[in-house]
Amino acid sequence: MKISGHAIKYIDRSDVRYVALTQVHARLAKKDSTIWGPAAQAEASVRLNWIDLPESSRDLLPALDALYAKHRDKGNVVLCGMGGSSLGPEVIAQSFKKKLFILDSTDPDYVAHALKGDLAKTVVVVSSKSGSTIETASQRALFEDAFTQAGLAPHNHMVIVTDPDSPLDKQSRAAGFTVINADPNVGGRFSVLSAFGLVPSALIGVDVSILLDNASDAKTAFLKDPTLVVDIAYLLAYHAGQYLSYTDDGSAMPGLSDWAEQLVAESTGKNQVGRLPVVIEKAASNPNVFSVAYAGSADLVVEADLAAQFIIWEWVTALVGAALELDPFNQPNVTEAKEQTSALLKEWGGVLPVFTAPHTDGAVEIFGEGVDLANSLKLFTQGIHKDGYVAIMAYLDRKDEARISEIRSMLSEKIGKPVTFGWGPRFLHSTGQFHKGGQQNGSFLQITGTPSTDIAIPGQIFGFKTLVAAQALGDGKALASRKYPLLRFNLTNRSAGIDQLLDAVKKI
Numbered sequence: 001m002k003i004s005g006h007a008i009k010y011i012d013r014s015d016v017r018y019v020a021l022t023q024v025h026a027r028l029a030k031k032d033s034t035i036w037g038p039a040a041q042a043e044a045s046v047r048l049n050w051i052d053l054p055e056s057s058r059d060l061l062p063a064l065d066a067l068y069a070k071h072r073d074k075g076n077v078v079l080c081g082m083g084g085s086s087l088g089p090e091v092i093a094q095s096f097k098k099k100l101f102i103l104d105s106t107d108p109d110y111v112a113h114a115l116k117g118d119l120a121k122t123v124v125v126v127s128s129k130s131g132s133t134i135e136t137a138s139q140r141a142l143f144e145d146a147f148t149q150a151g152l153a154p155h156n157h158m159v160i161v162t163d164p165d166s167p168l169d170k171q172s173r174a175a176g177f178t179v180i181n182a183d184p185n186v187g188g189r190f191s192v193l194s195a196f197g198l199v200p201s202a203l204i205g206v207d208v209s210i211l212l213d214n215a216s217d218a219k220t221a222f223l224k225d226p227t228l229v230v231d232i233a234y235l236l237a238y239h240a241g242q243y244l245s246y247t248d249d250g251s252a253m254p255g256l257s258d259w260a261e262q263l264v265a266e267s268t269g270k271n272q273v274g275r276l277p278v279v280i281e282k283a284a285s286n287p288n289v290f291s292v293a294y295a296g297s298a299d300l301v302v303e304a305d306l307a308a309q310f311i312i313w314e315w316v317t318a319l320v321g322a323a324l325e326l327d328p329f330n331q332p333n334v335t336e337a338k339e340q341t342s343a344l345l346k347e348w349g350g351v352l353p354v355f356t357a358p359h360t361d362g363a364v365e366i367f368g369e370g371v372d373l374a375n376s377l378k379l380f381t382q383g384i385h386k387d388g389y390v391a392i393m394a395y396l397d398r399k400d401e402a403r404i405s406e407i408r409s410m411l412s413e414k415i416g417k418p419v420t421f422g423w424g425p426r427f428l429h430s431t432g433q434f435h436k437g438g439q440q441n442g443s444f445l446q447i448t449g450t451p452s453t454d455i456a457i458p459g460q461i462f463g464f465k466t467l468v469a470a471q472a473l474g475d476g477k478a479l480a481s482r483k484y485p486l487l488r489f490n491l492t493n494r495s496a497g498i499d500q501l502l503d504a505v506k507k508i
């Protein structure tokens with residue numbers, strides 16, 4: 001592991017704050033749960049086992065070998081899970097160039113892709129620490145039903161990863177499913193080296209023992225030489241401002257920045273003092289944003305292999321939490337959007353209401369200010385806080401409609417401000433916490449779209465089309481309650497709407 005970059009010169013190891021971070025590092029090595037203050041202690045005391053995972057997860061290896069042997073004839077592996085239960089496996093699969101379909105959405109058009117494979121050759125991993133996440137529960141119900149309809153026994157095709165005694169654990173064990181429990185004293189975003197990261201990885205044929213060895217070696221290295229991690233934490237806490245750009249560019253670890261985004265945004269995005277990762281496609285030099293990369297040139301370049309990156313960033317995040325005097329292990333504002341979604345689902349009684357937009361421009365319905373797309377974007381961009389950012393949240397199909405993500409760099413270039421892009425509802429389990437709990441200077445652009453299909457959720461009165469709409473509008477309500485600038489474009493024809501939107505941003 002090696003650290004370099006333009007900002008290294010700002011590290012002052014004689015600074016009292018650096019010395020204090022070094023002391024926190026030593027306490028972290030002893031799993032001291034008092035580091036983050038009395039209010040955080042109860043949670044921290046049941047959240048620090050990620051420190052041991054590079055070694056303790058070795059106990060899982062025989063079970064993982066058996067699982068791989070049992071399912072090796074099934075070439076199609078699907079992972080249902082949100083946030084910490086899927087971002088880790090996604091980067092592992094992409095870095096090792098293995099096929100893994102990540103179902104982390106409720107958009108019916110995207111969900112439909114997951115069902116396209118040959119079910120007889122499919123194994124589905126259902127991962128949820130809490131066992132009560134609505135997206136994952138809905139996806140699980142869908143697959144259980146699909147296997148049954150296809151004349152296949154669901155328990156031969158589904159593997160459950162969850163905490164011991166979660167509702168999912170109890171239900172699945174009772175129904176005869178294979179359940180692998182994760183260590184309950186590890187939080188979701190710190191869980192990549194636990195069963196959550198390792199079960200799907202093993203099923204797609206990754207040698208997970210190498211991941212654990214690499215993480216363990218990195219940990220040994222920074223325990224011996226604390227500057228390796230304290231330098232990074234010092235820069236993030238005391239040199240960088242609110243925004244950190246992260247890029248995978250040049251690193252051969254595609255998806256690592258999305259994983260880090262959840263870790264950093266959800267851990268620090270509270271008390272209005274957090275650090276917001278802005279995941280960018282290519283290394284860029286914006287003097288106003290502290291840049292992080294894993295190769296090439298940036299303010300901070302952290303060169304290390306994938307599993308080393310995991311433990312390094314987890315460690316650094318825990319240190320930054322101490323420096324910013326916040327609890328890095330909770331996510332107090334994530335539940336707000338969930339509650340608003342549940343309330344809407346109840347209110348709608350299973351039927352998605354028809355919403356009439358005040359103005360429509362071609363395939364784009366405008367829910368917010370503005371009489372047409374150009375006017376609406378103009379008013380929206382005028383309202384951005386001078387030190388603020390824009391969060392674009394697209395509740396669309398991230399496989400077939402990926403080109404909408406180009407809007408991020410286009411808008412950022414036009415307005416000269418940080419712009420984040422998140423797929424809904426997946427970002428709700430990542431930057432969603434920051435939007436509500438971090439610095440109060442965000443402007444929010446939601447993009448929803450009429451799906452080409454609806455898919456029923458077995459056991460529910462609503463389908464995926466209604467669920468994804470309730471998630472978008474529920475989060476919208478949580479944002480609106482804070483009086484943040486909020487605009488929603490609904491694409492009545494997704495393809496035409498995306499063209500129109502990209503075109504309109506080009507013309508700003």
Ligand SMILES: O=P(O)(O)OC[C@H]1O[C@H](O)[C@H](O)[C@@H](O)[C@@H]1O
Nearest residue numbers: 083084085128129130133188429
């Ligand atoms: O694994 P689960 O319990 O289903 O949770 C999935 C995600 O849900 C919540 O939104 C948390 O804020 C995330 O940190 C977590 O990763």
